[in-house]
Amino acid sequence: MIEDVVDSAAIASASTKRRSLWALAIRNSSVIVGGVILLIMLAIAILAPVLGTVDPTRIDPAARNKKPGTEITFRLDDGTTVKRVVLMGTDSLGRDVYSRVIYGTRVSLAIGVAVSTIAVAIGLVIGLISGYIRWLDGIIMRIMDGLMAIPGILLAIALVSIWRAGLITVIFAIVVPDVPRVVRLVRSVVLSVREEPYVEGAISVGTPTWTLMFRHILPNTVAPLIVQGTFIAAAAILVEAILSFLGIGIPPEIPTWGNIMAEGRTLFRVFPHNILYPGIFLAFTVLAINIMGDGLRDTLDPKMSKKV
Amino acid sequence: MADKKPVLEVRNLSVALPTGADRIHAVEKVSFTVNPGEIVCLVGESGSGKSVIAFTVMGLLAKALKPTSGEILLEGENVLAADETRLRELRCTRMSMIFQEPMTALNPVMTCGLQIDEVLETHTKLDAAERKAKIIAILSRVKLPEPERVYASYPHQLSGGQRQRIMIAMALVLDPVLLIADEPTTALDVTTQAEILKLIAELQEGQGTGVLFITHDFGVVAEIAHRVAVLRWGELVEMGPTEQILARPQQPYTKMLISSVPSIHPVHRGVRKDGITVLRTEKLGKTYSGNAFFQKARVVKAAVDVDLDIRRGETLGIVGESGSGKSTVARCIARLIDPTEGKVFLGDTEIATMTAGKLRPHRRRVQIVFQDPYRSMNPRITIGESIIEGPMNFGLKREEALARARKLMETVRLDPNSLDRYPHQFSGGQRQRICIARALAMEPELLIADEAVSALDVSVQKQVLELLDEIRQRLNLAVLFITHDLRVAAQICDYVAVMSKGRVVEYGSAEQVFGAPRDDYTKALFAAAPGRHWEFGKFAAA
Numbered sequence: 137m138i139e140d141v142v143d144s145a146a147i148a149s150a151s152t153k154r155r156s157l158w159a160l161a162i163r164n165s166s167v168i169v170g171g172v173i174l175l176i177m178l179a180i181a182i183l184a185p186v187l188g189t190v191d192p193t194r195i196d197p198a199a200r201n202k203k204p205g206t207e208i209t210f211r212l213d214d215g216t217t218v219k220r221v222v223l224m225g226t227d228s229l230g231r232d233v234y235s236r237v238i239y240g241t242r243v244s245l246a247i248g249v250a251v252s253t254i255a256v257a258i259g260l261v262i263g264l265i266s267g268y269i270r271w272l273d274g275i276i277m278r279i280m281d282g283l284m285a286i287p288g289i290l291l292a293i294a295l296v297s298i299w300r301a302g303l304i305t306v307i308f309a310i311v312v313p314d315v316p317r318v319v320r321l322v323r324s325v326v327l328s329v330r331e332e333p334y335v336e337g338a339i340s341v342g343t344p345t346w347t348l349m350f351r352h353i354l355p356n357t358v359a360p361l362i363v364q365g366t367f368i369a370a371a372a373i374l375v376e377a378i379l380s381f382l383g384i385g386i387p388p389e390i391p392t393w394g395n396i397m398a399e400g401r402t403l404f405r406v407f408p409h410n411i412l413y414p415g416i417f418l419a420f421t422v423l424a425i426n427i428m429g430d431g432l433r434d435t436l437d438p439k440m441s442k443k444v
Numbered sequence: 445m446a447d448k449k450p451v452l453e454v455r456n457l458s459v460a461l462p463t464g465a466d467r468i469h470a471v472e473k474v475s476f477t478v479n480p481g482e483i484v485c486l487v488g489e490s491g492s493g494k495s496v497i498a499f500t501v502m503g504l505l506a507k508a509l510k511p512t513s514g515e516i517l518l519e520g521e522n523v524l525a526a527d528e529t530r531l532r533e534l535r536c537t538r539m540s541m542i543f544q545e546p547m548t549a550l551n552p553v554m555t556c557g558l559q560i561d562e563v564l565e566t567h568t569k570l571d572a573a574e575r576k577a578k579i580i581a582i583l584s585r586v587k588l589p590e591p592e593r594v595y596a597s598y599p600h601q602l603s604g605g606q607r608q609r610i611m612i613a614m615a616l617v618l619d620p621v622l623l624i625a626d627e628p629t630t631a632l633d634v635t636t637q638a639e640i641l642k643l644i645a646e647l648q649e650g651q652g653t654g655v656l657f658i659t660h661d662f663g664v665v666a667e668i669a670h671r672v673a674v675l676r677w678g679e680l681v682e683m684g685p686t687e688q689i690l691a692r693p694q695q696p697y698t699k700m701l702i703s704s705v706p707s708i709h710p711v712h713r714g715v716r717k718d719g720i721t722v723l724r725t726e727k728l729g730k731t732y733s734g735n736a737f738f739q740k741a742r743v744v745k746a747a748v749d750v751d752l753d754i755r756r757g758e759t760l761g762i763v764g765e766s767g768s769g770k771s772t773v774a775r776c777i778a779r780l781i782d783p784t785e786g787k788v789f790l791g792d793t794e795i796a797t798m799t800a801g802k803l804r805p806h807r808r809r810v811q812i813v814f815q816d817p818y819r820s821m822n823p824r825i826t827i828g829e830s831i832i833e834g835p836m837n838f839g840l841k842r843e844e845a846l847a848r849a850r851k852l853m854e855t856v857r858l859d860p861n862s863l864d865r866y867p868h869q870f871s872g873g874q875r876q877r878i879c880i881a882r883a884l885a886m887e888p889e890l891l892i893a894d895e896a897v898s899a900l901d902v903s904v905q906k907q908v909l910e911l912l913d914e915i916r917q918r919l920n921l922a923v924l925f926i927t928h929d930l931r932v933a934a935q936i937c938d939y940v941a942v943m944s945k946g947r948v949v950e951y952g953s954a955e956q957v958f959g960a961p962r963d964d965y966t967k968a969l970f971a972a973a974p975g976r977h978w979e980f981g982k983f984a985a986a
Contacts, residue, residue: 333814334822334830336780337879341834341886342807355824 164435170428177421181241189235190220192391196230204233204409225409227399236391237414243303243392244373244421251310251372252365258311259318260361264349266319267326277323280316288313288375289382296384306385310372321364325357359436366429370422377418393418449520450477451621451654452501452539457514459496459505459678470496470509471678478622478654483645485665485686486658488675489701489901494658496678498624500524501656502541503531519621536563540615544627546607550599556610557583557595560617567618578617586613586643605636609643616647623648624656629664633765634928638972641668660901662705663931666690666975674698690978699983704906706931708976710954719755722791722889722922723777723810726751729785730772746772748946750786752924754890754939759916759923761937761954763930765969769946770926774894777924778812779803791889808838811883815895817875821867827878828863834886845885852881856911873904877911884915891916892924897932909936930973934958942966 162168180187190210199208204225210218224233266276292309299305329335335352343352379385380394381401388395393414400410459471471493478484486494499505501516503523515522518539523531535541543549551559557579564575576595583591586609599607608628615623625644629637645668648655659665665672665686672690673683674697682695693699728750733743747769754760762770776783779795788796795806814820821830831852832845840848850860856877867875876896883891893912897905913936916923927933933940933954940957942950942965950963961967970976 333816333820337812337814337820337830337882338822338833339780340778340807340810340812341882342804342837343833344804344837347837351825352822 164431166427166431167435168431170424170426170431173420173424174428177241177245177417177424180238181245184238184242187238189238190232192231192235192239193389194231196226198230199226200230201228201403201407202226202230203407224413225407227396227410228403228407229399233396233410233413236396237393237417240391240393240396240414241417241421243386243390244376244418246303247307247310247376248369248373248421248425250307251314252369254307255311255314255318255368256361256365259315260322260357262315263319263322263357264326264354267323268330268345268349268353273323276319280319283312284316286313289378292375292379293382293384301384301387303386303390306376306379309379310375314368314372318361318364318368321360322357325360326353329353329356363429363433363436366425366432370425370429373418373425374422450479450517451519452478452656453517454497454501455515455517457497457500457516458512459493459500460510460512462508467677469512469678471500473514474675474678474680475514476673476680476683478656480621480654481649481652482670483648483655483657483668485669485672486656486675487660487662487665487672487701489660489903491677492675493678494675495626497675498541498626498656498658501622501624502535502539503528504541533567536615536620537567537618538620539622539624540618540620541624541626542608542611542615542628544630546604546611546631547599549611550607552599555596555598556602557597560610560614563614563617579613582613582617583610585647586610586616588613603636604632605640608632608636608640612640612643612647616651616653619651620653622654622656624658626658627660628657630659630661634930634974635765635968635972637664637974641974644668661974662690662702662902662980663973663975663978666978666980668974674701691981693983700903702980703982704903705980706906706909706929706935707980708931708934708958708973709979710934710937710958719757719920719922720791721753721755721789723924724753724789725773725777725786726789727786728752728773728776728783728788728796730769730776730781731784745946747776747783750943750948752941752948752951754922754924756889756922757916757920758939759913759925759937761925761927761933761940762943763927763933763940763969764943765928767945768943770928770943771894772946773943774812774892774924774926777890778810778892779807780812808834808886809889810892811886811888811890812892812894813876813879813883813896815898817872817879817899818867820879821875821882823867826864826866827870830867831863831878831882831885834882838886848885849881852884853878855884855915856881871904873900873908876900876908880908880911880915884919888921890922890924892926894926895928896925898927898929905932912936930958930970942969 202208202222202225204223205221206225207219207221210220222232222234224237226232262276266273288310291312292306295305295309330353335348338348338352376385376392377394377397380392381398383398385394386392396414397411400407404411455475457471457474458469461467461470474497476484486497488494496505496509500511501523503526511524516524518534523534526534550556560579560582561575564570564578570578579595580591583594588594588606588609594602602610629640632640641664644655647653657668669686671684672686674681674689676697682689682693682698689698690702693702728747729745730747731743731745750773752760762773764770772781775781777788783796786796787794790806790809793806795803798806821827828846828849831849832842835845835848836842849863853860853863858874858877870878897908900908909932912923915921925933925936937954939952940954941948942957942963944965950957950961950966957966958970961970
């Protein structure tokens with residue numbers, strides 16, 4: 137049956153291009169909606185100084201607890217006065233809530249990005265080692281199990297009492313309990329991919345272990361890690377807000393959504409705007425990340441990709 | 445038999461594929477009948493639409509597929525026009541289906557008895573005691589030992605063959621007039637397959653059930669079918685009594701298919717016996733022991749005392765059923781797993797106990813081609829990169845490696861210009877050739893083919909087998925060929941080792957092992973090969 141012809145007709149007919157992950161992802165409407173909201177949030181964070189804000193830490197005893205929409209007289213450092221409408225009111229120290237919420241976006245996004253990047257990076261390395269070097273697996277995974285047993289909030293409280301409260305401490309406290317989740321994910325991908333015949337094929341042609349990991353195994357973890365990373369970012373933003381609300385997160389001189397809400401807590405019944413506006417921003421940001429994460433999972437997860 | 449009214453009449457059936465598929469119709473204008481007490485085999489290669497027909501009859505078609513014309517008459521009633529309620533009434537009572545994979549077709553968290561009970565509860569008004577009596581009766585009719593015990597067993601407690609018997613019991617408990625069997629023995633070992641085929645034939649003869657039997661295996665066709673329908677790309681190529689189709693096929697496609705079926709009688713190839721020994725194993729063994737903390741460690745001996753040797757230009761086949769340890773031996777030789785006992789000599793070098801670092805220079809000398817063409821290449825890199833990876837690991841420059849890859853693509857009869865394509869752009873047979881090219885790029889002394897043609901259609905299988913043999917001759921390679929398919933082994937092997945439960949039970953030249961087997965297990969294995977009495981003719985394709 138074999139004729140000495142080169143079998144190219146069938147190849148040509150099947151010449152569909154492998155679509156890149158990115159091209160796949162931006163076709164999904166959830167990814168677009170979530171992504172657009174996040175881009176807006178990012179723009180707000182970057183452009184905070186030019187969005188009609190004043191110094192968010194500036195205290196004005198004359199304009200305490202003003203309701204949203206009130207016009208206040210604002211005295212500048214050089215003695216001149218300007219009239220200004222406070223969009224979201226002022227808090228009990230007379231600080232402009234609008235400016236505080238807008239500046240607070242910076243902290244939240246920074247925490248989200250930092251925590252997910254660091255947790256994914258550390259988890260990826262440990263997961264690869266754990267999945268590939270079998271004798272280390274048991275030891276690493278028991279340590280990870282131990283880390284997972286520590287509640288994140290309690291760990292943060294402990295760390296803050298040891299070190300001083302600050303951005304680094306908060307990031308560290310949120311990263312630690314997230315790392316085992318990434319490790320488990322990476323490890324499971326490595327364990328299944330290393331049994332694939334193409335990995336064994338690469339071993340039998342003498343491919344060195346490091347090449348094997350980076351070329352044949354690592355790329356398979358990218359898609360699940362992107363998805364996991366978005367969910368970690370959303371959770372991190374929430375946890376930061378909780379920590380700040382409890383007064384063990386970012387120090388009060390830096391405005392974050394969490395500590396704006398914490399400071400508004402006592403007068404919540406009378407002046408709900410102190411909690412309402414940062415709450416709305418927080419909810420929208422977390423929602424947007426989660427929507428985008430869902431969309432990414434739908435497009436990138438190998439089990440879902442058959443539909444595409 | 446033929447003068448009775450047919451139980452199933454498929455008239456002019458067309459089923460459309462969703463837009464964007466490689467063809468418009470999954471099934472196009474197919475007509476055939478199944479008479480009472482008759483076994484009709486639908487045979488065809490993958491993608492021929494045989495399973496689509498079965499699912500259409502049962503009304504189980506995926507939503508994306510739509511029957512566009514024709515009718516399916518089950519005892520005169522058009523099931524295409526029936527609504528979901530009516531279909532549910534018909535299933536199991538008038539028509540039943542058994543599937544390829546008996547493990548996934550049964551619910552793992554329900555006892556087998558209760559699963560059959562569910563059928564009776566839905567379709568009959570019998571009380572609990574009557575139902576149980578009926579179930580025990582059908583379990584003993586499908587020849588399951590200790591029906592009472594099986595009734596209370598969960599699927600995982602039974603073997604593959606027993607599970608398929610449960611499926612058959614469930615399908616036949618209400619005496620349907622039509623049984624559809626979709627590759628029911630493909631996932632089973634050859635000896636189990638023989639028993640199941642015998643059982644289906646007996647049961648349907650006793651009850652006069654019409655059977656629509658779907659298979660890709662001409663051995664099974666020769667064994668069981670009364671009439672055969674050959675399908676290709678959704679069209680009925682040829683239909684007729686088994687004798688006629690197998691012995692005097694009219695259509696070129698049928699001729700080609702039947703000619704591609706390997707003969708079970710070994711060909712004498714006159715191998716010289718003075719070649720240099722490439723590989724020798726001495727008492728090779730692999731023991732798996734689970735190190736459990738709280739219970740006694742489970743010890744599985746996957747391979748015990750395996751002694752083999754292969755000379756240059758020679759093909760040694762290892763045949764055996766699943767779990768016999770044939771793949772374990774292959775993987776120990778390729779050092780993809782570490783043997784626990786014995787020695788492996790590659791030329792004069794002992795590699796069984798070598799450390800990974802020392803082993804690396806010797807990796808080149810043994811190359812392996814795997815079973816699943818869809819998983820044996822990294823889907824993210826081009827086939828060119830896959831082929832040159834090995835030579836470059838051993839210091840060849842990129843340009844030289846690419847030149848070698850282009851040459852090898854010609855050797856395996858693929859277009860050298862397609863090196864920059866990705867694996868998914870190739871068919872299964874083409875990918876298997878690429879894998880062969882990747883193995884040859886290392887200029888190995890020993891090529892291991894681990895079920896390398898088992899996942900391929902029979903016509904493609906033939907091409908790949910011919911290619912492998914041609915390469916063996918041209919490069920004077922030693923080949924270790926692992927297969928469960930006796931026909932394939934008979935055609936390609938000079939020597940055959942039969943394995944069972946981790947041990948080599950018979951080892952000798954192919955003529956000797958196939959012609960006069962001595963071991964009881966080998967005899968049983970050969971006796972179970974489907975269609976062994978039928979010599980598939982070689983027809984000149986018109």
